[in-house]
Amino acid sequence: MNNKHFLMGNEAIAYGAVAAGLQFATGYPGTPSTEVMETLIKNAKKYNFYAEWSTNEKVALETAIGASFSGASSIVTMKQVGLNVASDPLMSLTYLGVNGPLVLLVTDDPGPHSSQTEQDTRSFGLFSNIPVLDPSNSQEAYEMTRYAFEISKKYETPVFLRTTTRVSHRCDDVVLDELKPSNEDIEGFSKSSRWAIFPKLVAERHPILEKLQKTLSDEFSDSKFNFKSGTGKIGIITSGASHHYVNEAISNNKDLFSVLKIGTPYPFPENKLLEFINDVDLIITVEELDSFLEDQLLQLLGKHDISKTVYGKKNNIFPCCGEYSVDIVKTGINKVLDILKIQKIEISEKLIEKTDIIPLPVRPPNLCAGCMHRTVFYAFKEVSKDLKKQNIQIIFSGDIGCYTLGNAPPLELIDTCLCMGAGISLAGGISRTTKNSKNVAFIGDSTFFHSGIPAVINAVYNKADVTIAVLDNRTTAMTGHQPHPGTGKTALGESTKLIDIEGILKSCGIEFVKTVSTDDFSACKDSSREAIEYNGPSAVVFRGNCVSLVKSTKKYVIDKNKCTSCKICVERLGCPAITLSEKIPEIMETCTGCGLCKAVCPADAINEVDEK
Ligand code: SF4
C-alpha cells in the first residue's frame, strides 16, 4: 500500500534508507545534511536499527565500514566539508569495497549558505571511483536512496548519495512504500584477506575497480533517473536543482529544446549521452558548482570524435561559482540564443517588480542575546587591551561553530578561521613565527572531540606557547543541539559515560588547566589573563549553558537616571537585546538574563529584575 507524505528531501532520504532495510547509521551534524540523521535517530527504535552521532566524519565512516564488513546495511551522513575529514578511510575503502551495502549521504552547499567551501561531491566521486547519485526532488531523494543501497549491495561498492541545499531542504509530496522494522539478522564479521589493505591486495583490486566503472556507466545508461524531455534541436544537459531552473526557464519556448536530466553523474552514463547528442545540434550544460557534466561531455565528444559545440561554464555562458536561479539560467540560455541569432526566450514579467518589495532589514550574523561565548570573547578583549599596552600582540584563532561569530562587529575578536579543529594548530604555527605575540585558540566542546584533541597533543609535544579556550556550552549548538561525548547522552537519548574535557587536556600534558563558569565575568577575565601570561601551553574551559536550551528567569533593566550614555553596552558588547532609544540604551524583551551587561556597565546602571 502506498502512502503520500509531505517530506523534506533530507527526511525522504532517511525514509529511503529505512525502506532499503537500514541496520546501522552514523554521522556528524553539518548543514545542510543534519536532518537525515535527526530523522533516522527519531525512527531508530521503531524500525529496529542502530544510530549514532559520531565524534567526527572520519570516525563515522570507519564505524559504518566496520558494520558493513559485518554485513550490515549502513548509511553515513555528513556535509561536503566533512567529506574531507572522512576522505582518508574512504580512499582506501574504495579499493576494498564493502560487504553489507554502504551509502554515504553528502550534502553540497552552493552559495554557500553555511559552509567554508563550495566543493562538489560529484568530483569526489570521480576522484575516488565511487558512484554518485544526484536527486532533484524529495521523491527522487527517497527512490535514489533505495537505489543507492541496491547498487552498493550488487557491486560491493560504497555509493555517494549527493544532494545540494535546495534538494535537501525542499519539501514535496513523497509516495512511501510501507515501512517495516528491519528483521534481518546481521551476519557478523567473518575473517577474510579482503578486509586488510596491503599493497598486494590494492594491486589486485585496482583493475577490478576500474572495470566496475565501465559496468556502472552501462547500468546507469539504462537508469530511470536519467531521462529526456522535449524534441528541440538545442540540447540541454542538467542535474539536481538546476533541472527545475531549466524547466522553468524554457517553459514558454519548449519547442526549441531537448533536456537530458542526469541523476547518475558518475560513472558518466556514456551510452545515454551518445544517444542524446545524436538527436541535437549543440549542447548547453547547466549545473551548479564544478563543470562536471560539461567536462565529462567534452571528454566523450573527443573520445568518439564527435563535433558538437558545448556551451557551459568553460566559455563563460554560466557562472563557475555560487547557487543558480531561474534568472541566471535564462540569462545563460539567452547568451547562446544570441550567438545562434535566434530570438531570445521571453523573460516573463515578474508578478512583483523588485522595486515594489519592501526591503527587509539587514540582519548581520550575531551571537544570540545572552550567549555565553560573548562573555568569553569580551573577557579576552578586555585582557588583550591591557596587554597591548605592554607591547604584546594577542592573536585569536577561531574555529567553526557559533564562536565563529566572535569575528562579527562589535566584538571583532577572531583573527583566523579555517576549518574544524584548526584553531589550536594554527595558533601554534603563529606563536613560533610572530615575535612578541601571545596566541589564543578558541574551540567549541563538540569540535574539541571532533578534531581538537590531536592539535592539543601537538601543542604540548612541540612546546607551543598557546592558550586553548574551550567554549563548552554542553551541546553542538550551531547544527541544532545534537549531543556529543561531553554531554553524557547518546543520540538515542541513553545515558552514557561523560567524557571529561579537563581530564583530556591534563592527560595530554597541559599543566595549566582551569575551569570557569561564564556566569562569572570577572573570573572569566582573571582566568583568561592568567592563561595568557602562563609560559607554555595553557587551557581554560569556559563552561555555561547554551542560551537556546536553558532559559533564565532573570531579566535586566537600565536605570535611566544612572546611565551616563557611555554606550559600552551597545557599541562594545553588542548584545542584540540592547538597543538605543533616543541616545539612551534600552533592554528589550529578548534579554535572556545573562547579566553580562551589568558586569561591564561602569555606572552601575543595570539592574536585575526577577521575572519568576
Ligand atoms: S554601559 Fe551602562 S552607563 Fe554605559 S550606556 Fe550602557 S547602561 Fe548606560
Ligand code: SF4
Ligand atoms: S542581561 Fe544584558 S547582556 Fe545579557 S541578554 Fe540581557 S541585555 Fe543582553
